[in-house]
Amino acid sequence: MASSSIDRGLKALTSKQKRYSVFSLAKNASSYHQNWQQAWRHAEPKPEYDAVIIGGGGHGLATAYYLASVHNMTKIAVIERGWLGGGNTGRNTTIIRSNYLWDESAAIYEHALKLWEGLAQDLNFNIMFSQRGVLTIAHSEHELKEMSRRVHAIRLNGIDSDVLGPAEIAKFVPCINMDQSIRYPVMGGFLQQRGGTARHDAVAWGYARAADDMGVDIIQNCEVTGLKRSGRRITAIETTKGLIKTRKVGCVVAGHSSILAEMAGIHLPLASRPLQALVSEPIKPVLDTVIMSNAVHMYISQSDKGEMVLGAGVDKYNSYAQRGSFPVPEHMISAAVELFPFLSRLRMLRHWGGIVDTCPDASPIISKTDIDGLYFNCGWGTGGFKATPGSGHVFADLIANDRPNPIAAPYSLNRFETGLLIDEHGAAGVAH
């Protein structure tokens, strides 16, 4: 059920011509689907905006949408150097959950999950949000004990988490290998039933369409080349399409965050690493939940097209190449095949990589900077997709009000000075 206590903002797409519904589907079917309205304009930059969001991925588009719908800021733009959603938003393995250990993490990921739970209605767009559950497997007695502690912490924060024993797992996931003589046997697990998956591209498109409807300019194929300041205040951004004046700049560029920060003389604690993923050929439905394993370093789900979607941890070196090295998928597949032997017969159809900005404490940075009007939302590492609505929502609040709300406040950049890190390396065990 969508939470009523979060300000989800004004509804977009109220006009009958643009709204998707069974009626619009029927009407357009009768004219051979040639009259659907363009989902968003291809805007050209205006000389000035009240705020500019750099980065047209899920987080950036969500930020723009909430700036417009919650904070009434519509004279804003999203600047994207490529095509919207073409970065990590289009490359992740679509897992959504909020079962993190620390209170600060629980707050932001659960905030996101509550927004996920009404998002398709908010955006009038089918984002294919499927609360099919996320089950994290324990393979040793140590993991069972650690898991138990984690489940208690999660439940104390009012978030759903259940411990499953071997018999329950065998029933919940019929295709998993429950043989206790394998190297890493399934000894138990913890499940967040409200977790699941969503169609990652649709999230970007849904936010883009709604934001555009509210007057936000989405400017693609436009790269930021400089951040202009006057004293300690941001005044404009330099782009490949010219100078754009603004007093508020929100940077949401994931793997390229350090590059952008250096344009303003700011140093970040980030390391940009490859994160790879792959999908198999489509097969009939065999897995109707998401399985994650820390010890064997892999996570798997089955898309609605029938493809097995697989991922693991980052490559160990810095890279902006959007590809990684073979050993990572090789190790991941060997682990996956032990748990799901049928995978050995599948051909892998597509493989790709993204650039994830990892933080020393595996937690994001949502922060003001020393420069007035310059805000950064980055450091999500391998766990950004699940936070998309929550990240956009709190970042919009920060940008609009020039102060972080309680959910975003712990993620300030100055925690690397005070030492108040939020260490979530154990969140999945795998780079999450």
Place this chain on the structure above:
Amino acid sequence: MLHLNCPYCGLRDEEEFSCGGEAHIMRPLAEHQITDSEFGEYLFLRDNPKGIFLERWRHQAGCRRWFNVVRNTHSHEIIEIYAMGKLPKSKEGKAAYQQSWRRNTAAEAAAKPVKGNR
């Protein structure tokens, strides 16, 4: 698959190595002389360029010794490999070392390197 030419063992697959991140980060031994902010800068803030990067690697599954690498983080081209404690000799490596913001930090000034070693 990166192929790294370990200075002691020769050309090996990346699987034999572990990566230690940014090279030439000097620990400020006189840490009481710098602020929390300056210490945090040493401990957490990192170079993360798209292009020439100076990093350190360790031959984990071989001689287990450390060495430095000048590598392009976009093309993955390896420009130079040089010994731990030394400075790069290649044009790109020298430029990257001299232009790094870390050279001007209080933490680096508070570090006391052994003569001839960086």
